[in-house]
Amino acid sequence: GQQLNQSPQSMFIQEGEDVSMNCTSSSIFNTWLWYKQDPGEGPVLLIALYKAGELTSNGRLTAQFGITRKDSFLNISASIPSDVGIYFCAGQRDTGGFKTIFGAGTRLFVKA
């Protein structure tokens, strides 16, 4: 089936460091989404990207929609302990209904 390859699977970083994670696919998507999941909660939308090449920021977070429409990355600058959680990418396309495919997630650990 359709897959998104999200990497890395997990990251252990020091507070203050920058973080980068990405998603790639063999399929083209119309929309790329980045969600964060805190322990015991559901995923919450961080950034939505709607155009190839689009670069969007939300505070310390920056995400880009790849030119080929097959990839996206998320950067977190100057990480803080509350950045801990699981980050999911998701690709969305219109297939007669809007279908969303999720990556397996990047688990981020931040050491104070």
Next chain:
Amino acid sequence: NAGVTQTPKFQVLKTGQSMTLQCAQDMNHNSMYWYRQDPGMGLRLIYYSASEGTTDKGEVPNGYNVSRLNKREFSLRLESAAPSQTSVYFCASGKGDQPQHFGDGTRLSIL
């Protein structure tokens, strides 16, 4: 503004028991979804409902049934629970091409 509400939050079942997971949204969204989350596998779509009165299978529908009771509510039923269905279940809702909003999940253990 509650968003997407799931009940119960936790449940333990014995193999073979039945169970219905409830989901309600108050955002007037047309589409609703049920996912399961397993370690290392992200979110996998079980069933979805593009609008009131319609339901369709997702990636992993076997062993589940759904009911779109009205525009607000979308329930997921396990008729005969199996240990392989131990997971965290998430309900989500959305409108058109807008990103989905998720509930806080139901943690289900089947012994």
